Amino acid sequence: MKEDFLHYVWRYKLIASAEIETTKNEEIEILNPGVYNTNSGPDFLNTQLKINKQLWVGNVEIHLNSSDWYLHKHEEDVNYDAVILHVVWQHDVEVFMKDNSPIPTLELKGLIDNNLLKSYQNLFSKQQRWIPCENQISEVDKFVVNNWLERLYFERLERKSSVIEELLNKSNSDYEAVLFQLLAKNFGLKTNAEAFLSLATSLDFSVVRKESFNAESLEALLFGQAGFLEEVAEENYQNELKKEYEYLKHKHKLSPIANRQFQFFRMRPNNFPTIRIAQLVSLFNKHQNLFSKLIEVTKMEDFYSLLSVEVNEFWKTHYTFETTSKKSPKKLTKSFIDLLLINTIIPLKFQYLNSRGEVDEEDFLQLIQQLKPEKNTIISKFSDLKISAKNAFESQALLELKNNYCAPKQCLQCAIGKTILKK
Structure with a gap:
């Protein structure tokens, strides 16, 4: 009890x-x-x-x-x-x-009532379960589940907004700077997320903004800050970037982070941190006011068009500075752009409009519902319990449900848990 x-x-x-x-x-x-x-x-x-x-x-x-x-x-x-x-x-x-x-x-x-007590004891039994209601959740009325998932999705957006607000406070409410930091973290995916965030926060965004008009300068800046230009290299291109970075480091009084933070082990070549940095360079070289452009975009095809960039000529034939590869554009894929939309662009756009009192929840629902659901262990487990995610809106809501209600056993604050208890 x-x-x-x-x-x-x-x-x-x-x-x-x-x-x-x-x-x-x-x-x-x-x-x-x-x-x-x-x-x-x-x-x-x-x-x-x-x-x-x-x-x-x-x-x-x-x-x-x-x-x-x-x-x-x-x-x-x-x-x-x-x-x-x-x-x-x-x-x-x-x-x-x-x-x-x-x-x-x-x-x-x-x-x-004894039935209420039994339902409560069943939910909170010490028996090891993936979620407390795994034996009953499939029987809960779909109307209850769908309404609750909608609430959970916006709870998730609001929670992410609080993290974004902290970054905004540190950057003097510079949305372009916060977008750069959050996108960088996403470019690192799960394995290199913190290393990419360290890279993005290792220099003031005003430096990125100044150098973004020149692709080579921006590339030298980010690869140099990431610690990939520390050693003398055989590759001429890397040495050219090294010389440029030495100038930029002196000009902006910079200190690089340690490149050992970046992991290559067991990663697909397209996810190597070198390729992701090269893509990040292309994106911010192409769009100097990316946040302003994203705020204006409402259609999914326009998001894909805006974010679809490919690497420069050197990286089309390389995955690292040292080794060559078969030529490919190494463009940002649609599935990768979906992750950027789910984890950074939509939450940041929500926070911005919410701060101005201009949020239209239906617009956000229509946008997120056009994206495919994420594929991970949590979504697969819910699918096994006959709660399948048809789109990213539902997969995001299910992640919120599992992590912030099921895992800490907050069943009495959960619409699904309350429904099961009432039965």
Whole structure:
């Protein structure tokens, strides 16, 4: 038994008996359970109830045992002076206010429907499951699931917005700079994400902006900062970049990061950090005001057109500085652009419009629903449970569900969990 289950019972008035009494046999009538308080202080605020037909307005505190009042030292906290009812699972000790009068107490043990208790115990059993409701989720009404997934998707966007806001605060609200940092992290994919973010944050974006008009300067800048131009090389092109970087390093007072942060092991050649840096260079050389352009774009084909870039001539025949390869354009693929849209462009665009009060949720839903779902272990597991993602909107929502509700067992805050309990 956990307190949050008792919060759930009180909040939705799921007490089985219509006639309830305090431990002193005083009749209780719940007029309004109050506002659920997620901050410090009593669990429910502004509760309205009648005790022996006397109207009371105040707060309610909920514990597993009455003695928890003293365990949590509420008797020393003035925030609990306005508690009008102590709701507990088990009444094991009398609790007194400062004037030595006993706090009216409601014991829930024996007042909760057995079916509700069984459903709760089943969800929160210690049996190892991938998600608590894996045996019931496929039976939940699709309307409930779909509505909840929509809410989860926007929760995910809002959570990402808070991360974006931190970056904006550090960059003096420069959206172009934040876009560069987030895109760089995405270009690194999971393996090199942090290394690429270190690269992007190792220099002020104003330097990138100044050098972006010249492709060779920008390439020297990023490869130099990434630490790939530290050693004397046999390749003439690499030496040319090295000379350019030495000039830029002195000009902008830069310090490179260690290139050992970048991983090549067990990676497909098209995902080598050298290729991803070359593509990042092409993108920001082609579009000096990329964020401004992305804000104006609304159609999927226009996103693909805007972000479709290929590497320069050297990288068309190389995967690293040292070895040559068969010539190929090494363009940003449609599937890779989809990842950029899902993880960076749509969240950043949402944050920008939301800060201006211009968000149209339907527009974002229509956009994300055009993208294919991500392929990963979590999405595959949900598919095994007959909850399949048809598009990126649903796969993003399912990731939010698994990571922020199922994993921490927040079933009582989940629409799916609540539906299962009510059954």
